[in-house]
Amino acid sequence: MKSTQGWRMGTKETPMLPKTRQRSNLKKPTWIIVLVSLVSLFLICAYVYPPQQFAACYVFSYHGCEALQNWLPPALFRGLTDDEFASRVVIRDILNSPPIISLNPKIAFLFLTPGALPFEKLWDKFFQGNEGRFSVYVHASKDKPVHFSRYFINREIRSDTVEWGKISMVDAERRLLANALKDLDNQHFVLLSDSCIPLRSFDFVYNYLMYTNVSFVDCFEDPGPHGSGRYIKYMLPEVEKKDFRKGAQWFTMKRQHAIIIMADSLYFRKFREYCKPGMEGGRNCYSDEHYLPTFFHMLDPTGISNWSVTHVDWSEMKWHPKSYRAQDITMELMRNITSIAENMHVTSDKKRQVKITPCLWNGNERSCYLFARKFLPETLNKLLASVVVKQVVPYRIGCSRRWLLFSSARANPESQASLKPGKVKKWPSVTSMANFSLV
Ligand SMILES: *[C@@H]1O[C@H](CO)[C@@H](O)[C@H](O)[C@H]1NC(C)=O
Ligand SMILES: *[C@@H]1O[C@H](CO)[C@@H](O)[C@H](O)[C@H]1NC(C)=O
Ligand SMILES: *[C@@H]1O[C@H](CO)[C@@H](O)[C@H](O)[C@H]1NC(C)=O
Numbered sequence: 001m002k003s004t005q006g007w008r009m010g011t012k013e014t015p016m017l018p019k020t021r022q023r024s025n026l027k028k029p030t031w032i033i034v035l036v037s038l039v040s041l042f043l044i045c046a047y048v049y050p051p052q053q054f055a056a057c058y059v060f061s062y063h064g065c066e067a068l069q070n071w072l073p074p075a076l077f078r079g080l081t082d083d084e085f086a087s088r089v090v091i092r093d094i095l096n097s098p099p100i101i102s103l104n105p106k107i108a109f110l111f112l113t114p115g116a117l118p119f120e121k122l123w124d125k126f127f128q129g130n131e132g133r134f135s136v137y138v139h140a141s142k143d144k145p146v147h148f149s150r151y152f153i154n155r156e157i158r159s160d161t162v163e164w165g166k167i168s169m170v171d172a173e174r175r176l177l178a179n180a181l182k183d184l185d186n187q188h189f190v191l192l193s194d195s196c197i198p199l200r201s202f203d204f205v206y207n208y209l210m211y212t213n214v215s216f217v218d219c220f221e222d223p224g225p226h227g228s229g230r231y232i233k234y235m236l237p238e239v240e241k242k243d244f245r246k247g248a249q250w251f252t253m254k255r256q257h258a259i260i261i262m263a264d265s266l267y268f269r270k271f272r273e274y275c276k277p278g279m280e281g282g283r284n285c286y287s288d289e290h291y292l293p294t295f296f297h298m299l300d301p302t303g304i305s306n307w308s309v310t311h312v313d314w315s316e317m318k319w320h321p322k323s324y325r326a327q328d329i330t331m332e333l334m335r336n337i338t339s340i341a342e343n344m345h346v347t348s349d350k351k352r353q354v355k356i357t358p359c360l361w362n363g364n365e366r367s368c369y370l371f372a373r374k375f376l377p378e379t380l381n382k383l384l385a386s387v388v389v390k391q392v393v394p395y396r397i398g399c400s401r402r403w404l405l406f407s408s409a410r411a412n413p414e415s416q417a418s419l420k421p422g423k424v425k426k427w428p429s430v431t432s433m434a435n436f437s438l439v
């Protein structure tokens with residue numbers, strides 16, 4: 001496509017104004033007026049017509065347009081390819097259509113696991129009494145799990161091998177979403193792993209997710225080696241480096257967002273081909289951390305929260321987040337986690353910039369987390385006990401120590417060394433579900 005070439009050239013070549021033929025028979029002031037009007041016309045055409053409609057420019061002069069493309073900032077002038085144009089039209093249309101109204105809206109819980117689900121009993125307690133308001137889907141990529149809870153029996157979908165950091169992880173997420181979308185009552189979709197636990201009562205989670213106006217997809221710009229450093233130029237022209245984003249894999253999303261992921265093959269293809277471990281120059285990229293954050297940043301940036309409602313503790317500054325053992329499980333820990341009301345992102349470059357933002361739920365500050373992960377199976381009994389004891393206020397739980405929150409996986413552990421966790425503000429612990437009504 002010509003416009004694409006123009007854009008590529010535009011990044012390298014010197015600015016150049018359109019050449020205008022001299023007309024010797026015109027007097028000087030008229031000549032200037034003509035020139036100024038011509039330039040203005042091109043400029044107007046550039047701004048009024050979206051970049052994909054270059055035909056409009058050709059009406060005036062093909063060469064003039066090309067020169068102008070080189071002269072104006074490249075991003076403004078890059079023409080969309082046919083595929084991008086088609087993709088954006090479809091996605092815009094889906095986002096603008098009114099959501100399907102269901103008389104029996106449900107939340108779909110999507111479990112991505114290699115095999116067994118060690119916290120099935122805990123989830124069983126969580127789901128109990130809420131039949132008809134949720135559905136469960138299990139993608140077991142290695143072994144077929146033996147189930148302990150009736151809510152999980154026969155809920156496995158057809159699955160395939162999942163390799164850490166590879167595109168097969170995103171394939172599995174898409175497979176789960178596709179299966180859950182078949183049920184029109186599913187209005188919100190939650191991705192969970194085998195090490196995830198619920199932090200709140202079902203009602204709390206249901207209201208938090210069902211009545212939110214955004215999807216909880218983690219997304220931030222990390223100019224460092226573990227962020228944009230993973231970008232490779234072969235993603236051009238569809239994905240530019242400036243749009244490349246990072247975020248933890250564990251999302252919750254609205255139905256419309258799940259549908260646009262199903263509708264997308266263009267951007268997904270780019271990530272499948274060019275965001276994987278072991279690329280040229282020893283570059284590693286992990287699609288599960290970049291595809292969705294980048295996709296939403298490009299196509300619906302205001303439709304996502306930019307943080308994940310699944311808590312994880314990076315305070316140990318290792319390559320993997322802290323795994324909770326049985327002795328770590330205390331009411332205080334749970335209370336600490338649930339009281340956090342600000343999320344934190346840290347860049348992986350030398351500056352190690354810390355960005356703290358309040359967790360806003362429909363514009364109001366709320367506690368950030370509904371789920372938490374990296375709990376070892378040995379914690380089950382303690383977790384079950386805390387639920388049973390606190391049946392009236394099911395999950396009045398929280399955690400502590402100086403919290404270093406870092407919502408994105410596989411970050412450079414060193415990059416967190418300069419954090420000042422004391423700055424993270426706490427949301428007052430919930431004393432009653434009635435006082436935390438989200439409806
Ligand atoms: C998320 O970040 C984008 C910028 O990337 C911003 O436009 C959007 O408003 C943010 N979402 C919320 C809920 O603040
Ligand atoms: C969500 O609600 C907040 C508060 O009313 C508002 O500022 C924000 O723009 C809304 N976002 C969307 C995507 O509707
Ligand atoms: C909970 O938070 C408090 C205050 O930040 C801290 O002193 C305490 O150690 C934390 N407890 C646990 C178990 O993390």
Ligand SMILES: *[C@@H]1O[C@H](CO)[C@@H](O)[C@H](O)[C@H]1NC(C)=O
Nearest residue numbers: 428430431432433434435436
């Ligand atoms: C809600 O909180 C207020 C104080 O903020 C308290 O007086 C009231 O008793 C609480 N209600 C319930 C049902 O716990």
